Amino acid sequence: MGNLDNANPIVFLATKERNVLPEEEDDIFTDKFDTREIFDLIRVINDPEHPLTLEELNVVEESKIKVDDDANAVHILFTPTIPHCSMATLIGLSIRVKLLRSLPSRFKVDVQITPGTHDSEQAVNKQLADKERVAAALENSHLLDVVNQCLARRATG
Amino acid sequence: MQTLKEFQTLTGHSDRAWCVSWSPSGTLLASCGGDKTIRIWGKEGDKWVCKSILADGHTRTIRSVSWSPCGQYLAAASFDATTSVWSRKAGEFECLATLEGHENEVKCTAWACTGNLLATCSRDKSVWIWEVTADEEFECASVMSTHTQDVKHVKWHPCKEILASCGYDDTIRIFREQADDWECCTTLKGHESTVWSIDFDKSGSRLASCSADSTVKIWQEYEPGNSEGVVTTDNISTWKCVCTIGGYHERAIYDISWSQLSGLLATASGDDTICVYKESPSPDSKNQPQFELVARARGAHSQDVNSTEWSPTEEGLLASCSDDGIVKLWKLEQD
Numbered sequence: 001m002g003n004l005d006n007a008n009p010i011v012f013l014a015t016k017e018r019n020v021l022p023e024e025e026d027d028i029f030t031d032k033f034d035t036r037e038i039f040d041l042i043r044v045i046n047d048p049e050h051p052l053t054l055e056e057l058n059v060v061e062e063s064k065i066k067v068d069d070d071a072n073a074v075h076i077l078f079t080p081t082i083p084h085c086s087m088a089t090l091i092g093l094s095i096r097v098k099l100l101r102s103l104p105s106r107f108k109v110d111v112q113i114t115p116g117t118h119d120s121e122q123a124v125n126k127q128l129a130d131k132e133r134v135a136a137a138l139e140n141s142h143l144l145d146v147v148n149q150c151l152a153r154r155a156t157g
Numbered sequence: 158m159q160t161l162k163e164f165q166t167l168t169g170h171s172d173r174a175w176c177v178s179w180s181p182s183g184t185l186l187a188s189c190g191g192d193k194t195i196r197i198w199g200k201e202g203d204k205w206v207c208k209s210i211l212a213d214g215h216t217r218t219i220r221s222v223s224w225s226p227c228g229q230y231l232a233a234a235s236f237d238a239t240t241s242v243w244s245r246k247a248g249e250f251e252c253l254a255t256l257e258g259h260e261n262e263v264k265c266t267a268w269a270c271t272g273n274l275l276a277t278c279s280r281d282k283s284v285w286i287w288e289v290t291a292d293e294e295f296e297c298a299s300v301m302s303t304h305t306q307d308v309k310h311v312k313w314h315p316c317k318e319i320l321a322s323c324g325y326d327d328t329i330r331i332f333r334e335q336a337d338d339w340e341c342c343t344t345l346k347g348h349e350s351t352v353w354s355i356d357f358d359k360s361g362s363r364l365a366s367c368s369a370d371s372t373v374k375i376w377q378e379y380e381p382g383n384s385e386g387v388v389t390t391d392n393i394s395t396w397k398c399v400c401t402i403g404g405y406h407e408r409a410i411y412d413i414s415w416s417q418l419s420g421l422l423a424t425a426s427g428d429d430t431i432c433v434y435k436e437s438p439s440p441d442s443k444n445q446p447q448f449e450l451v452a453r454a455r456g457a458h459s460q461d462v463n464s465t466e467w468s469p470t471e472e473g474l475l476a477s478c479s480d481d482g483i484v485k486l487w488k489l490e491q492d
Contacts, residue, residue, distance in 0.1 A: 105460055105481070108408065108427070129369065129409075130325070130351065131427070131461070132220070132309070135173070135191065136236050136262050136280070139217050 004049050006082045012058045014043070032069035033103070035062050041102050042076070042095050046150045048087045057081055059091060064114060072106045074099065079114040088118055092128040093137065094150040101151075160490050161431060161454040161475065167484040169196055169207050174478035176221040176464045181228045183470030188484045189219035195233055195243075197250065198484070205486060214241040214252050217262075221464075225268045232275055234263035240277050242295065254295055258285060262307075267320075269313045274298070276320050278308035284322050284332065286339055299339035303330050310354045314361040315417070321364060323352035329366055329376070331396065347374055347398045356415040364396065367410035367424055373434070375400040375446060385444060400446050405432045405453065408461075414475075416467035421489070422448065423475055425462035430455050431477055433489060452489060 018036055023029045039062040043055035054060045064077040076095060080088045092111050099109045111128050113121045127133055137143050172191030179186055186198040186205070195211040217236035224231055231243040231250065240256040240263050260281035267276045275287040275295065283302045287295040306325035313320055320332040320339075329345040329352055350369035357364055364376040377399045379387035389395045408427035415422055422434040433452040439445060458479030468474035473489035 126325075126350070132264070133280075133307075135218060139236055 005085050005087065006049075009050060009052070009057050009081045011052060011056050014053065014055050015039075015062075033067050033074075033107075034069075035065040035067050038065050038067055038074055038076070038099070042098055044153065045091075045094050045098055046152065046154060048090050048094075048146065048150055051154075054078070054091065054095075060095070072108055074103065074107050074109045076109070076111045077114040078111065079117045083117060083119050085118065088113060088120070088124050089127055090146065090150070092124060093134065093143075094147050096128060096134060097138065097147050098151055158492055159433070159452045160492055161433060161452045161457070161487045162490050163454070163457075163485055164488055165205050165486040167196075167198055167205060167207070167486070168482070169210075170194070170478075170482040170484070172218075172482060173460075173480040174463065174482050174484055175218065177466055177476040177478045177484055178222045178224055179466055179468050179476065180224045181226055181469055183468045183474075185228075186476055186484070186486075187222045187224065187231055188476075188478055189222045189233060190478070190482065191218045192482075193217065193219060193235075195219060195222055195231070196484075208248075209250055211243060211250055211252075214243070214255070215239065220263065221265045223266050223268060226270055226272045230268075230272075232266040232268065232277075234266045234277060236262040238263060238279070240266055240275075242275075244293070253293055256287060256295055258297060258300075259283065264308060265310045267311045267313050269318050269320075270316050271318065274313075274318065276311040276313065276322075278311045278322055278324070280307035282307060284308055284311060284320070284330075286320070286332075301332060301339055301341060303332075303341040303344075304328070309351065312355050312357060315357050315359060316361055319361070321355050321357070323355050323366060325351045327352060327368075329355060329364070342393045343396055345376055345396050345398070347401075348372070351409070353410060354412045356413050358415050358420065359417040365413050365415050365422055367413040369409040371406045371408060371410060371426075372401050372403040373410065373413060373422065373424060373448075374398050375402070375448070377443060377446075399444055400448060402434060402448050405434075405450055406430060411462065412464045412466075414466045416472070417469060418467070418472045421451070421467070423465045423467060425457075425465040425477055427461040429458055429460060429462060429479075431457040431462055431465055431475070431487070433475075454487065457487075458483060458485065 066075040174190040189195045197209040199208040215235035242254045243250045244253040259279035262280045286299045288298045308324040323329040331343040348368040362378040379395045381389040406426040412425040431454045434448040435451045439447045460480035465477040475487040478484045
């Protein structure tokens with residue numbers, strides 16, 4: 001465990017499951033994507049280093065998600081646990097891939113670091129916004145394996 | 158205003174389509190993408206149809222394709238770090254050569270006006286120039302590592318052996334051959350983010366660039382001894398940004414095409430839109446040109462528009478392609 005960037009992260013409580021309203025199960029209604037729905041998609045992503053989720057490490061928070069369903073826009077800020085976290089790009093990539101796989105293709109997804117929380121904020125943001133680099137990264141089987149491990153649902157308990 | 162009217166949708170790519178490129182005669186259109194294929198489209202009667210699929214050249218995404226000036230060769234840049242060159246003989250394409258050397262993803266290729274030189278660029282930050290020998294072989298003539306980040310696009314001057322490149326370091330570089338070696342003679346700074354693409358106008362004295370900062374910039378060449386008194390050093394032209402076109406796209410602009418026939422500019426963006434601009438009359442059009450939007454196709458594709466190119470032979474004919482995997486043909490019409 002000596003090689004971890006942050007060996008002793010603060011652990012936060014996970015939120016409870018969402019309360020599903022009766023009309024949400026009714027196919028007559030068109031549900032718009034809201035922040036909780038996006039949060040539910042990304043809060044369960046595994047941290048690349050710890051046996052914890054991004055939610056438990058407070059890397060993602062519902063309050064830092066903006067969704068405008070009509071404008072097809074999703075904007076996410078994530079907060080690395082420490083300012084020199086070397087995993088920031090990988091975490092951002094995992095969030096991006098999770099949403100690429102889960103949301104309708106009409107959505108434009110922006111994933112950025114919470115301002116002021118990482119030493120290489122600009123560089124990481126630019127890399128995550130470059131679709132060509134993201135596309136090339138996802139053709140790299142080693143990197144894709146690592147991303148898929150972050151996205152795999154862990155058995156709970 | 159004018160209208161960009163979609164007149165044909167070409168389907169076939171099974172993944173994102175990255176690039177469209179017209180053959181010099183305007184009779185064929187090549188497209189490529191994430192499905193690792195190149196598709197060649199041609200006209201049958203009134204309709205454009207898929208004429209060939211070149212499928213076994215690359216093991217990863219094909220990022221871009223470009224035709225040689227004679228139309229007999231097609232070069233393709235791939236994320237598999239190689240560039241393939243295809244030869245068209247009797248209507249059939251065969252892979253003539255696979256150029257190796259770049260360390261990782263090749264992003265773009267371009268043929269010089271003479272057809273004797275081919276340029277390639279890569280995420281490895283380098284631009285390579287290959288000489289085409291008489292017996293159809295390709296020899297590396299120069300490797301230029303001036304960019305500090307990955308190089309997204311290369312484009313040759315329309316009538317001189319002058320090369321421009323642009324990329325992730327937010328700059329545009331201009332290269333020329335000097336005393337038997339290639340050198341970067343100018344660096345153009347001004348964009349605030351990645352410069353995704355560049356194109357020269359018909360004369361080659363102007364360059365248009367488009368960027369992730371959502372703007373287009375027009376750069377004017379000032380030759381040594383220019384009448385405007387713009388300072389040049391070492392007998393090398395100075396390039397100055399004379400116009401910035403902003404406010405029309407909401408996201409990154411991935412490609413720009415400058416029509417040699419009409420002088421119109423077309424841009425393709427991550428906001429799913431294609432815009433067309435025309436230079437408007439102005440008192441000092443060389444030093445302070447003005448461009449106006451003449452057509453905008455919102456939702457031109459259902460996802461990011463990655464590439465757009467004017468037909469070299471039919472005025473107002475435009476091709477585009479997108480993350481939605483579709484290639485579209487457009488005509489610019491008067492309202």
